[in-house]
Amino acid sequence: MQLLINIDVDDLARAEAFYRDAFGLLPARRFGDDGLELAGAPLPVYLLRKDAGSEGAAGSARDYRRHWTPLHLDIVVEDLDAALARALAAGARAEGVVREAAWGRIVPLADPFGHGWCLLQFLGRGYEEIAT
Incomplete structure (x- = not known):
């Protein structure tokens, strides 16, 4: 089994800066404008850009x-x-x-x-x- 951490955010650049400055995570790979893999934790951390109001789990709207x-x-x-x-x-x-x-x-x-x-x-x- 492999475990990944996916974190939805509405602003990828702001999230990258926060997770770098707060927890020391660094960019590893970029996936266009909508995804970023962060390194520095025991598990891969992925920031996923998702607009506020877009459909989330079970049809609910994302709210940040x-x-x-x-x-x-x-x-x-x-x-x-x-x-x-x-x-x-x-x-x-x-x-x-x-x-x-x-x-x-x-x-x-x-x-x-x-x-x-x-x-x-x-x-x-x-x-x-x-x-x-």
Whole structure:
């Protein structure tokens, strides 16, 4: 099995700048004016230009305002405070405070396209601290 990350955006150039500046992802391949593969993550990340209002899943219209979905991605970082500062400077919006648990620290974010992300810094043995 192979897993890909596809992110719909309404402005490919703006998305490229955000994901470069916030998370250090770099362009790998371009697919005309409507797609860009980003490198630098363990999985390929594809930015797909889709107009706001165009048909999305199940006939719903794409909307790039902040939206909630039970699926989100976590970016594991070595230094949460530095990563958060970089993401905010690139245009992310923090959606809560940094929380600490036995396994590490986490903060929820939204990108400029309405997608939810979390920055996560493992401490100690990470999830092994709470595994049963």
